Amino acid sequence: MEPKQQYEWHVGSSTNRPITAIIVGMAGSGKTTLMQRLNAYVHAQKYPSYLINLDPAVATIPYTANIDIRDSIKYKQVMKTYSLGPNGGILTSLNLFATRFDQVMKFVEKRAPQLQYIFLDTPGQIEVFNWSASGTIITDSFATIYPTVYVYVVDTPRSLNPQTFMSNMLYATSLFYKTKLPIILVFTKTDIVKHDFAVEWMTKHEAFEEASKVNDTYMGTFTQSMSLVMGEFYENFTCVGVSSMTGEGMDKLFEALQKAALEYEKGYKVELEERKAELIKQEEKRQKEQIEKFKKEMHIEVNTTSPMNVIGQTIEPAQDQDMEEEDEENLFNEEEEQEHFQDFMRTINSKKT
Amino acid sequence: NWMGRYAQLIMGPAGAGKSTFCEIMEKHCVSLKRPIHIVNLDPAAENFSYTVSIDIKNLITIDDVMEEMNYGPNGALVYCMEYLVSNMDWLKEELGHYEDDYLIFDLPGQIELYSHIPVMNKVVNLLKDLGFNLCCVYLLDAHFMSDNNKFLSGALQALSAMIHLETPHVNVITKMDLLPPGSDESEFFEKYFEADVPLILAEMYKPKESKWDRLTTLLAQVIQEYNMVNFYPLNPSDEESVNMVLMNIDHAMQYGEDEEPKEPKDENDFLNENQNENND
Numbered sequence: 043m044e045p046k047q048q049y050e051w052h053v054g055s056s057t058n059r060p061i062t063a064i065i066v067g068m069a070g071s072g073k074t075t076l077m078q079r080l081n082a083y084v085h086a087q088k089y090p091s092y093l094i095n096l097d098p099a100v101a102t103i104p105y106t107a108n109i110d111i112r113d114s115i116k117y118k119q120v121m122k123t124y125s126l127g128p129n130g131g132i133l134t135s136l137n138l139f140a141t142r143f144d145q146v147m148k149f150v151e152k153r154a155p156q157l158q159y160i161f162l163d164t165p166g167q168i169e170v171f172n173w174s175a176s177g178t179i180i181t182d183s184f185a186t187i188y189p190t191v192y193v194y195v196v197d198t199p200r201s202l203n204p205q206t207f208m209s210n211m212l213y214a215t216s217l218f219y220k221t222k223l224p225i226i227l228v229f230t231k232t233d234i235v236k237h238d239f240a241v242e243w244m245t246k247h248e249a250f251e252e253a254s255k256v257n258d259t260y261m262g263t264f265t266q267s268m269s270l271v272m273g274e275f276y277e278n279f280t281c282v283g284v285s286s287m288t289g290e291g292m293d294k295l296f297e298a299l300q301k302a303a304l305e306y307e308k309g310y311k312v313e314l315e316e317r318k319a320e321l322i323k324q325e326e327k328r329q330k331e332q333i334e335k336f337k338k339e340m341h342i343e344v345n346t347t348s349p350m351n352v353i354g355q356t357i358e359p360a361q362d363q364d365m366e367e368e369d370e371e372n373l374f375n376e377e378e379e380q381e382h383f384q385d386f387m388r389t390i391n392s393k394k395t
Numbered sequence: 396n397w398m399g400r401y402a403q404l405i406m407g408p409a410g411a412g413k414s415t416f417c418e419i420m421e422k423h424c425v426s427l428k429r430p431i432h433i434v435n436l437d438p439a440a441e442n443f444s445y446t447v448s449i450d451i452k453n454l455i456t457i458d459d460v461m462e463e464m465n466y467g468p469n470g471a472l473v474y475c476m477e478y479l480v481s482n483m484d485w486l487k488e489e490l491g492h493y494e495d496d497y498l499i500f501d502l503p504g505q506i507e508l509y510s511h512i513p514v515m516n517k518v519v520n521l522l523k524d525l526g527f528n529l530c531c532v533y534l535l536d537a538h539f540m541s542d543n544n545k546f547l548s549g550a551l552q553a554l555s556a557m558i559h560l561e562t563p564h565v566n567v568i569t570k571m572d573l574l575p576p577g578s579d580e581s582e583f584f585e586k587y588f589e590a591d592v593p594l595i596l597a598e599m600y601k602p603k604e605s606k607w608d609r610l611t612t613l614l615a616q617v618i619q620e621y622n623m624v625n626f627y628p629l630n631p632s633d634e635e636s637v638n639m640v641l642m643n644i645d646h647a648m649q650y651g652e653d654e655e656p657k658e659p660k661d662e663n664d665f666l667n668e669n670q671n672e673n674n675d
């Protein structure tokens with residue numbers, strides 16, 4: 043039997059599972075412009091998709107997000123209310139959002155039968171998402187239901203520096219060991235520098251050794267050890283070069299997404315099924331504890347302003363031009379939402395007294 | 396009377412306990428009667444739990460940059476660090492007050508500053524030029540030791556940040572006192588602190604595809620070769636563990652070897668020392 047080559051959707055059916063891509067990368071690597079290109083591409087190809095922005099501190103996003111953390115969490119207000127610095131502000135905003143992520147998942151689940159892709163844009167600083175409890179809650183919320191893939195964005199021109207390149211590779215690998223989810227390396231800005239050199243470094247270890255020696259001696263000895271590992275990176279990660287400016291490479295990226303979704307089904311999902319009962323129980327308990335902890339922490343740090351000012355009314359998806367046939371109001375019952383929110387506020391306020 | 400200058404550089408992701416580490420070191424050095432001063436180089440840091448001797452915020456603050464330049468938090472942070480690099484005279488002058496003291500630098504936690512944008516290595520190189528013997532202290536939260544995957548993941552993360560700085564380094568596992576009750580500390584020690592790599596590998600999660608096996612094996616070898624597995628546990632409530640950590644850091648930067656006349660290691664060191672003497 044031929045192995046399955048293409049991911050199968052069941053659009054229109056309740057068994058349909060959209061591919062979820064979580065876009066991560068170092069600040070400045072081009073996550074948000076990639077999102078813009080992805081948005082343009084799925085519109086052109088008519089792939090029904092859902093876009094979620096999780097960066098509370100971004101000033102503007104060049105695409106329309108179906109769900110935007112900034113609609114419900116005011117980052118600057120969070121900083122003021124809880125007397126936090128910029129980093130604490132981003133983290134706390136994400137925590138606040140995570141306490142209500144079950145709501146987001148409800149919206150997503152209602153929409154899922156119609157969708158082929160879900161894209162998540164993450165906060166600028168990579169660790170805020172990857173190493174925080176709320177980032178884990180959000181990732182797991184998707185990964186336990188949908189084929190979920192990490193898209194690790196690598197700045198191609200900066201990676202001409204072998205150390206930066208190696209850092210990125212190690213970081214991506216570290217991400218894999220933590221999440222166990224498939225990872226696609228997307229080399230961006232290929233209109234400025236082609237990513238061919240990166241592929242060459244990964245496939246011919248002499249090439250990488252040569253490049254590093256030019257730079258300095260310490261790296262030279264380090265790469266002696268790492269050069270053999272490089273080939274394994276290439277074996278294990280799918281590498282795609284993309285220009286968000288011109289759109290070059292997007293077809294390959296979507297092929298890679300499907301391939302990674304199949305990988306998810308063979309790897310993560312099997313593992314998940316095996317441990318499902320135990321996992322779900324553990325996970326629910328852990329999430330609940332974590333969320334309680336967030337709420338508690340936020341209460342302690344509350345100064346004078348009520349968090350009511352910090353959080354907007356509800357988490358609401360933006361109007362979606364693509365799905366005109368659906369009645370938005372029916373899908374997202376505002377009254378019910380309002381009740382959920384009041385509930386949430388009561389919990390927070392009761393902690394206050 | 397050149398005594399050599401010594402400094403710890405405290406790194407690690409947000410929440411790893413960098414400020415707490417500085418506080419613990421400060422208390423411990425006071426009890427050892429070792430003159431110690433802490434330098435904050437994180438322009439976004441607030442509410443210090445230790446005595447700040449030099450504070451980058453006297454030069455520039457992230458809030459000012461965000462407000463006046465209308466930058467986001469990332470851009471502002473990078474701007475601040477670049478600003479520090481181009482105003483090293485400020486730092487040089489500030490450091491002049493603590494010529495003979497042992498310094499601890501509390502650094503920002505964003506990994507981007509180390510591996511994506513070459514700004515932290517500029518700062519570190521300037522400190523080297525000022526004649527400092529440095530030791531990077533990379534902090535990881537004890538929860539990274541909770542399973543094998545996280546261990547490897549944390550080790551790679553530390554390695555990723557550190558290959559840029561080219562200074563001696565020590566890895567410290569913080570918050571050992573917060574381990575869940577019942578965790579077997581002796582098992583912990585054997586496995587992670589003495590780096591039983593074959594055991595870690597044997598227990599390692601493997602996806603269904605065997606191609607990961609080779610990557611895991613190779614990475615573990617690299618980690619072992621590069622002494623990445625030298626993690627030292629820090630339990631703030633245990634004086635002995637604090638002392639062990641300090642001793643290991645001192646050893647890495649060859650602190651305390653000044654009692655005897657110090658042989659310059661190479662020409663550069665010699666030049667630096669001369670330069671510094673001339674400056675004095």
